[in-house]
Amino acid sequence: MSSRDKILAALKKNQPALVELPVLNFAGNASIDLKEQFTKTLTGIGGLVIEVNNWKDIVKHIQSKFPKPDRIVNRVAHLNFESDGLAYSSEISNKPDQQAGQKSDPHDFSNVTVAIMKGEFGVAENGAIWLTDKDMGDQALPYICEHLVLIINKNSIVPTLHEAYEKIGSSTYHLGTFLAGPSKTADIEQSLVLGAHGSKSLIVFLIN
């Protein structure tokens, strides 16, 4: 008998009588200012939230935050660093319309200073942003870059994770993630340090 069959047989024999699943009836308070709660929560866990009116503003913000990045990888076609007449260049990596899960060598991104990509939506209660491999291009990019920039629609923010999973529904992906703030650790005497292994900072732009 294989281990699989042994384990399954033991479970069948030992599991108690069926207990029904509960009916989940949770909903966040949609009447509060979701944008404000999202901003407050994400700021509280080390992120920076900036509301902008247009794509050009995002370019300007990035340039002032990162005057001389070694390498900037931009996954958002709307952002155009060159055409705005600014002395700044970025590479558009893995065009956003490319198929997800495409093969690239993730090690090639080890020297990326800034990575810019879109997120699907935000969650007000915990400051998290949902994104999938389709947004990332290379799945290593949001983790290996030194600084991460995410752009979400300001009207996409949902109150809690309950609404978030409703939104995700039964969609499929290779990798989906809730990302909330820069990478961090408090393993040394509970002192909070930003930039453990992933990005050292996270900037989220809210746009219409």
Added chain:
Amino acid sequence: MSPQNKTHAELADKFNRDVERVNWHDQTLWFVREKRDKAAHKIAEWEQLREAASQIKNNVLSNLHDYLVEFEQNALRNGIHVHWASNAQEHNEIVHSIIKKHNVAHLVKSKSMLTEECGLNEYLHQQGVEVVDTDLGERIIQLANEPPSHIVMPCIHWKKEEIGELFHQHLGTPKGNADPQFLTAAARAHLREHFLTSRVALTGVNFGIAETGEFIVCTNEGNADLGVQLADVHIACMGIEKIIPKRNHLSVFLRLLARSATGQPITTYSSHFQKPREGQEMHIVLVDNGRSERLASDDFRNALKCIRCGACFNTCPVYRRSGGHSYHTAVAGPIGSILAPSFDMKKNADLPFASTLCGSCTNVCPVKIDIHDQLYKWRQVLVKNGHTTASKKVEMNVMSQVLSHPMIYKFSGSVGRWVMRTLPFMVNNKFNPWYKQREMPEASTTSFNSWYQNNRKA
């Protein structure tokens, strides 16, 4: 592992010799407990969430067979290799066989209490494979050749000056530098090299979803993700009880997990692995190791609901003042004390007694495990099976005689009071464990019974 054949009380005694350090340990953990409270109190429906989580887990335990079959089917469809391990040995062999197939001698690993339970690092070391733990806390204790003392904060017992010295020896940081920011940066640079050169990455699993065949890994540091996304092979090790039925059940568990663990609203990264990326090989190892057997026990089944948040550690007055290593098992604290006896009743017979039964663990548990009740029930099982010390047996027999005979009870009470008043040295000495670290109270001249008789009318 910790010194063999020493009991929790003996090891705690050693830990307690450094009073300042014990107080520091106690306060550090209580600080985390307070952060948990603040986060929980912000959620009006917190108690309903705990109840929902508990009910989902009850359903899981009553239908584990079908959920695992469903998970396997969906995971296979997603292109994930699924392995089954009956015990720790088989788990270790499966992991080794995958590593061997890829002909590597080096892998990065993020936190997984299951691999601690199975002794994977030692096993792979014997096979000539070097495991690099990448969670900062785990890397620290790995360099120091110690087991974790806490499931969420593995090196909570280490002071920054000691970590500075450890890094000076192993990573070449300047002697005397104990700045957490600096030391974290040094670890980041050191581990980045390992991330970039490892072809195999191993992770634990927080939740497996039957409905979708995906699994979720939560970290703050991003070490699991970085390891996995830079490796050709991802091996995920999961206890079979980590299954939940549906993706949207995560909304309940992810709202509870980080708030209970550290008071954060969510971990920085909650990664959902559904399919391997192109060219990557993804394996999941489903491990039983005693879980299916435990499922048969009405008294102890509930411990399988645990989501490993560590809230019961941070709140426990005994854990905070005795340190994780006193528990001499991979999982310490209150939850470890009810898990360990089923692995080895004789070796872990002391652990259910390492508690005051105050019930605080049960009150903070996000999935409502009746931890303190189980501690109490384990004591009964252990005594019935003869796993208690001879002195405890004698004490218990005397107590049961005294408590079941009112005359003897009254008489011994008056003797006790007389002794405490007239011969205090008889109780105020090192042979009386109640005298340790505390003054004995002044004995009353009357018994409660006579006081009650005199005062009942007033």
